[in-house]
Amino acid sequence: MSPTLNTLSVPFLDLKTQNQAIKAEWTSAIDAVTSESQFILGPAVARFEAAFAEYVGVKHCIGVNSGTTALQLALHASDVGPGDEVVTTPHTWISTTWAISYVGARPVYVDVDPKTYNLDPQLVAQAITPRTKAILPVHLYGQTCDLKPLQELADRHGLTLIEDAAQAHGARYQGRRAGSIGRMGCFSFYPGKNLGAFGEAGAVVTDDDAAARRMRCLRDHAQDGRHNHVEVGYNARMEGLQGAVLDVKLRHLDAWNAARRRNAARLSELLDGTPGLQLPTAASPDAHAWHLYVVLVEDGVREGLLQRLAERGVAAGVHYPTLVPFQPAYEHLGYRPGQLPVAEDVARRCLSLPMYPELTDMQIEYVAESVKECLKTC
Ligand SMILES: Cc1ncc(COP(=O)(O)O)c(C=O)c1O
The missing domain is CATH 3.40.640.10 (Type I PLP-dependent aspartate aminotransferase-like (Major domain))
Structure with missing residues (x-):
């Protein structure tokens, strides 16, 4: 590096x-x-x-x-x-x-x-x-x-x-x-x-x-x-x-969204083929405004990856770790684990990487390189 x-x-x-x-x-x-x-x-x-x-x-x-x-x-x-x-x-x-x-x-x-x-x-x-x-x-x-x-x-x-x-x-x-x-x-x-x-x-x-x-x-x-x-x-x-x-x-929204799209495409290009990582996709280029760039990691890897990324100065997040029906406020609705299998899987494995119009090329490269490096030890 x-x-x-x-x-x-x-x-x-x-x-x-x-x-x-x-x-x-x-x-x-x-x-x-x-x-x-x-x-x-x-x-x-x-x-x-x-x-x-x-x-x-x-x-x-x-x-x-x-x-x-x-x-x-x-x-x-x-x-x-x-x-x-x-x-x-x-x-x-x-x-x-x-x-x-x-x-x-x-x-x-x-x-x-x-x-x-x-x-x-x-x-x-x-x-x-x-x-x-x-x-x-x-x-x-x-x-x-x-x-x-x-x-x-x-x-x-x-x-x-x-x-x-x-x-x-x-x-x-x-x-x-x-x-x-x-x-x-x-x-x-x-x-x-x-x-x-x-x-x-x-x-x-x-x-x-x-x-x-x-x-x-x-x-x-x-x-x-x-x-x-x-x-x-x-x-x-x-x-x-x-x-x-x-x-x-x-007045700046379209330009900012275009920058998000470019940044998301570049990040995907750099992360493509990384073992253990599922990248986000867009149904068509204009279907996605890239508010968040969310990858799926293997089960059990997320906490360690978040920690290692943070140590390298890359702030990642989780959107969202718990499905709404499994929040204490909605326990009374009676939903049980296994009823919403895809959403449960996404909630368990999703991780959001930095994504905004102002990201520089160097920052994007650094995020991609950090994810690859950190995943090797997770
Ligand atoms: C999907 C979704 N719905 C609703 C809201 C609520 O918006 P606000 O935080 O402005 O009340 C948000 C924002 O956080 C959101 O992301």
Whole structure:
């Protein structure tokens, strides 16, 4: 190993470099908000909502205070509630299921596809009962799900298809952007996402005029006109400063995603053929926004590999080690080991390597070389 490579360190994410590169743009956008002093919703949020709706290719974007709330509002506005079932994935960030619980419905988990780790449409079909009200797939790690069969199922059974696109800003399915295919698409702008705010933020996008109107109302204490609260609402408004920052960053999203794709391709090229390593794949180049670059390692290797990588200055992570139905919060649902074999296998063996637009060639080479070296002793 060359001495230069030996001294490298590769963080899991490098927001500082990204923010520094566009500092002039966001400082002036923030200045404009403070001059106007419209800190809740206001013109900056309205500008971002219009720009993001156009970017995704839908009529409406409703800016809210997190991705979790976006999912909750989408389910609420689809009249999903107590007694209803929502078919979803067990392998995701837990918010997908939180939102189902918040509206009083019951999550029903089905197994995932072994290549994409996204919901398997055939298993979704088998899980539909007379109580099913919605299907809630997640575009995991940034790769769009196979939505056509899911939409067909939704149409055939009168269900609502809601996309959890929290990790897939800009990814496409058959030419259309993630979030624009189901009745609603939900996004998170958590700072580490491909499009991230300077704090908490999220959005729902939709072509449905009535649902959009209802969600605009719901997020603002369900006010339909000042002091007229038409149902039990939320304080879920997006902040003006977040709207301003997101509007600036949206202009860079395609370039950042292109850099992620290049970096993912380079890393895959360097890691290709490494014994004991299963690399991520993309159904088509634009289907994956590479929010995360997730490999599968052999059983029992992950903890040692994480440790050895950390010793070499490479920060890796695990997304996610425990399936949602096996979390203590959801033990009461009664899922047992062996019921979701593919997802269980992925959860046991997945490991996320650093992936972001600002990775340098040298850092990518160092990550690949470190993984290969460390695996030899794991
Ligand atoms: C798949 C998925 N769904 C929902 C969320 C929730 O978003 P937030 O953290 O903005 O509430 C996230 C983000 O962490 C996510 O990755």
